[in-house]
Amino acid sequence: MTSMTGKCLCGEVRFTASDVETSYHVCHCGMCRRWSGAPLFATTVGDVHFESDADLAVYDSSEWAQRGFCRHCGSNLFYRLKDSGAYFMSVGAFDDPAPFTLVGELYVDHQPGGYRFAGDLSQMTQAEVEKLFAPPQ
Numbered sequence: 738m739t740s741m742t743g744k745c746l747c748g749e750v751r752f753t754a755s756d757v758e759t760s761y762h763v764c765h766c767g768m769c770r771r772w773s774g775a776p777l778f779a780t781t782v783g784d785v786h787f788e789s790d791a792d793l794a795v796y797d798s799s800e801w802a803q804r805g806f807c808r809h810c811g812s813n814l815f816y817r818l819k820d821s822g823a824y825f826m827s828v829g830a831f832d833d834p835a836p837f838t839l840v841g842e843l844y845v846d847h848q849p850g851g852y853r854f855a856g857d858l859s860q861m862t863q864a865e866v867e868k869l870f871a872p873p874q
Contacts, residue, residue, distance in 0.1 A: 743831040745812035749792040752814070754826055756783025760840040761828050764816075765848040766863070768798055773813050776848075779825040780837065785815070801871055818870060 744751040761780035769777035787793055794808045795817075805815040816825040828837050841859035842848070843866050861869075 741831050741833065741836075743814075743826070745792075745807035745810050745814060745830065747807060747810035747812075749809050750807045750812070750814060751788040752785050752826075752830075753788075754782040754785045754824070754831075757826075757831075758782070759836040760838050762841040762843050762859075763839065763854065764843040766844040766866075767847060769816075769844075770847075770849075772798070772804060773827075776842075777813070777816065778828040778839075779816055780828055782824050782826050785824050785826065 739757075740753055740755045741757045742751070742753050758781045761778060763776040763778050765776045792808045793814070794806055796804050796806070797819075798804045798816075801819055803817045803819060804813065805817065806813050812830065813827050814830050815827060817823065828834065831837070839854065839856070839858065841861070842854060843861050844863050845860040846862045
């Protein structure tokens, strides 16, 4: 799949993402859980184009990443790495959820005890994720 469209809950922020990866991961880190109210379900995209950025808000959640959301309805839309510019789009923001498949979990050492995902999923700890994505210090 080369491109897919999506939007926030109220429809004020609309986007087209290219090179959408249809396999996705869930992140159990404390920031993702606080931001989304649950683990963040996100997938990588090659690029994303927003029809208008007037209603798009961006929050610097750490030294190395930003989170994007709608100013009106608060829908979380993306997590972006500052150094590389890589986008991880919220799976729930896409118009068609049918092509997506859960393949892995991130920050499994921070997962609360109240839920578990079924299936044979890859699992990465905080140290493994940060080694892979955090910029060198």
